[in-house]
Structure formats: C-alpha cells, structure tokens
Amino acid sequence: MRLFLVILGVLILLLFLLSRLRLGIDAAVDGKAVTVDAAVGPFRIRVLPGKPKKKKPEKEAPPKKAAKTTPKEKKPLPKPTLADIRSALDALLPPLKRALGRTRRSIRVKPLDASVTFGGAADPAAAAELYGYAHMAVWTGMPVLEQLLVIPDPHIHIGIDFDAPETAVRARVGVTLRLGMLVSVALGVGIPALKWFLGFQKKHKQPQPAKEPEQAAPAA
Numbered sequence: 001m002r003l004f005l006v007i008l009g010v011l012i013l014l015l016f017l018l019s020r021l022r023l024g025i026d027a028a029v030d031g032k033a034v035t036v037d038a039a040v041g042p043f044r045i046r047v048l049p050g051k052p053k054k055k056k057p058e059k060e061a062p063p064k065k066a067a068k069t070t071p072k073e074k075k076p077l078p079k080p081t082l083a084d085i086r087s088a089l090d091a092l093l094p095p096l097k098r099a100l101g102r103t104r105r106s107i108r109v110k111p112l113d114a115s116v117t118f119g120g121a122a123d124p125a126a127a128a129e130l131y132g133y134a135h136m137a138v139w140t141g142m143p144v145l146e147q148l149l150v151i152p153d154p155h156i157h158i159g160i161d162f163d164a165p166e167t168a169v170r171a172r173v174g175v176t177l178r179l180g181m182l183v184s185v186a187l188g189v190g191i192p193a194l195k196w197f198l199g200f201q202k203k204h205k206q207p208q209p210a211k212e213p214e215q216a217a218p219a220a
Helices: 002-019 082-102 124-148 179-205
Strands: 022-030 033-040 043-048 108-119 155-161 168-178
Touching: 002 179, 022 179, 082 124, 082 179, 108 124, 124 155, 168 179
Parallel strands: 108 155
Antiparallel strands: 022 033, 022 168, 033 043, 108 168
C-alpha cells in the first residue's frame, strides 16, 4: 500500500510538472514563404521548412507486373466558401471564448504583426466583400481577444488593391502557453470543431442536382 501511494505521488508530481511546461510557436508568412518554429521549454525546433532529404542513389529495380486494379485517388478537401467560414465562426467562437476564459489570460501572443492586402483585379466585388468581412472580424474580435489573452503590442493592417491579381500576406505571430492550458483549450474546442468539420465534409459530399435537359421548341 505504501509503495502504491509513493508511485501515485510521483505520477501526480510528474503530471503537475508537465502541465507547467512552457510551449511556444513562432510562425511567419511572407508571400508564399512560410517558417514555423516550435519551442518546448528552453529548446527551439524548426518545423517549417523542413530539412531537405538526402537523395539515395537509385538502383535499377526489376520490372513490376502491372496491377490489375488502379488505386483510388484521394479527393482533396473542398475549399471553404464565405458561408462555410461564417458557419465555422458561429460554431467555434462561443466554445473558444469559454475555453480561453478559463485560462485567465495565461496565454501570451507576442509578436502579433499582420498585413493583408486583398487583390481585386480578377473579381473586385468578391475582394471588396472579403475586405469588409476581414475588417469586421478584426474590429469585433480583437477587443475580445485582448480581454482573454495577453497581447502587448498588436499591429494589424487590412487593405485592398483592385489592380493586384493576388492577395498579399505578410505576418508574424508568436504564441506561448503552458501544456496544461493547451490541453484545456483543446478539450473545450475539439468536439465542436470535429462536429463542424464532419458537417462541412457531409455538405460538400452531397451530389449536386442534375440539370434537366432543355426541350427543343416545337416547330411551327
């Protein structure tokens, strides 16, 4: 019995120390270049871009027999529409707010420096709509985030360029938190996020209604 209590006490102590472990992530986007660094305690790990793999010398392989059945191609995930994004915000923001509220501002975001310029050369109306939604998200979301998180000096710029063919993104975001807080937020948001994702997949897997063939007009 005494040995069991000692082992239980050691496990509880280890779990407590793990929950206090400080984690961090620092992500930067400059156009199409993306870099991501992760920090675990005092250690820093480069996640993206990964180290290039050394190419092994190619060996001549014996000819393989042709397979009788062709493998099924995996369909890529459909791109979310503005309606999908709005439904995701409606489904995920309330549980995320509750989960972050329980952390008591133990999550620190520094730096937060983002600049997004929507390109509207191809579709000015769609770019203007995205610009409006982005502004609304920033001005309504940032005050709430600053109440729930520690964000010392945020810099966010949203713009639009009707002559640019593509959207330009430059950003750097760093987030630090403890492992216990990460588990708490993940448990609070994970189930609603999974429900939304399953519904999103089901919605886009439904076959589109076939168009009825046009009947030729009767000859006079």
